[in-house]
Amino acid sequence: MRKKITILIPAYNEEAVLYELYNRLINTIEKNTKCYDFELLFVNDGSKDNTVNIIKKLKSEDDRVSFIDLSRNFGKEIAMMAGFDYSKGDALIIIDADLQDPPELIPQMIELWEQGYDDVFAKRNSREGESFFKKWTSEAFYRLLQKLTRIPIQQDTGDFRLLDKRCIEALKLLRETQRYTKGMFSWIGFNKKEILFDRDARFAGETKWNYFKLFELAIEGITSFTITPLRFSAAFGSIISLCAFIYMIWVIIKTLIYGNPVEGYPSLMTVILFIGGIQLISLGIIGEYLGRVFNETKRRPLYFINEYNNVKVTPSDPEKHKNGSNHE
Numbered sequence: 001m002r003k004k005i006t007i008l009i010p011a012y013n014e015e016a017v018l019y020e021l022y023n024r025l026i027n028t029i030e031k032n033t034k035c036y037d038f039e040l041l042f043v044n045d046g047s048k049d050n051t052v053n054i055i056k057k058l059k060s061e062d063d064r065v066s067f068i069d070l071s072r073n074f075g076k077e078i079a080m081m082a083g084f085d086y087s088k089g090d091a092l093i094i095i096d097a098d099l100q101d102p103p104e105l106i107p108q109m110i111e112l113w114e115q116g117y118d119d120v121f122a123k124r125n126s127r128e129g130e131s132f133f134k135k136w137t138s139e140a141f142y143r144l145l146q147k148l149t150r151i152p153i154q155q156d157t158g159d160f161r162l163l164d165k166r167c168i169e170a171l172k173l174l175r176e177t178q179r180y181t182k183g184m185f186s187w188i189g190f191n192k193k194e195i196l197f198d199r200d201a202r203f204a205g206e207t208k209w210n211y212f213k214l215f216e217l218a219i220e221g222i223t224s225f226t227i228t229p230l231r232f233s234a235a236f237g238s239i240i241s242l243c244a245f246i247y248m249i250w251v252i253i254k255t256l257i258y259g260n261p262v263e264g265y266p267s268l269m270t271v272i273l274f275i276g277g278i279q280l281i282s283l284g285i286i287g288e289y290l291g292r293v294f295n296e297t298k299r300r301p302l303y304f305i306n307e308y309n310n311v312k313v314t315p316s317d318p319e320k321h322k323n324g325s326n327h328e
Contacts, residue, residue, distance in 0.1 A: 006089030046073030101160035118190035
């Protein structure tokens with residue numbers, strides 16, 4: 001029996017690139033059709049443009065195309081999770097719809113998978129079309145995250161990778177709502193192999209990742225994989241308390257010995273405001289973690305599906321996804 005490979009494509013407002021993406025994917029996989037069966041699984045993440053209609057048209061012309069139409073925009077992380085749940089392949093390849101990740105690398109990924117690697121990830125040699133500031137902040141963030149966590153976080157890598165079925169089954173067990181999938185790829189382990197490539201500029205359309213969303217993703221990454229910020233705030237608070245106690249003793253001794261009145265209103269206000277700022281920062285850090293605990297305790301389903309392959313989907317018990325069952 002021939003192995004089946006699912007190619008997962010999360011899509012949000014990507015009408016300008018879908019036909020070109022499909023053509024390049026088909027040209028790539030047709031070189032391997034003698035050995036493998038392929039499934040092109042599109043996940044429409046609540047697009048506002050003509051994305052879902054184009055996907056439906058592609059499906060009507062090609063039985064290899066499948067699609068999931070989510071009930072609204074849940075974000076790329078959740079869209080990928082839906083793809084994991086509905087994947088039918090012995091391996092799964094994640095690729096962005098914007099063609100910054102070249103589909104022509106897929107045969108090389110498959111070859112390494114056949115050699116026994118479970119996670120073949122593409123590492124960026126260069127990043128065309130991105131500003132110096134974006135590259136610098138990305139590099140700084142991954143350096144920081146690596147220092148804060150014990151998990152070996154992959155740098156200069158995105159979601160473009162091939163995952164063996166057992167990696168997918170492992171990821172399907174991780175049902176948290178606050179997701180940082182790039183860290184999860186590292187967290188699950190298994191036998192990994194990198195390949196280098198030069199990332200192209202976006203083929204068409206506009207990026208969905210502004211600096212605010214990138215900052216939000218960075219917070220997700222830090223709070224999902226380390227509690228070091230909580231330890232920093234506790235340690236910093238202890239140091240400031242110790243310094244404040246020593247200063248208090250000094251003021252008391254100075255007053256008792258020299259009989260001087262307590263002076264220094266400006267410096268006193270500066271210290272009070274500084275300590276107050278540190279307290280607010282610490283409360284903010286605690287609030288980030290507490291908010292994530294609050295969201296997880298709700299135990300809401302990760303997503304709802306409007307259609308799967310032109311069939312309306314009725315919301316049902318989310319526990320069925322945990323069983324790793326495939327969906328027809």
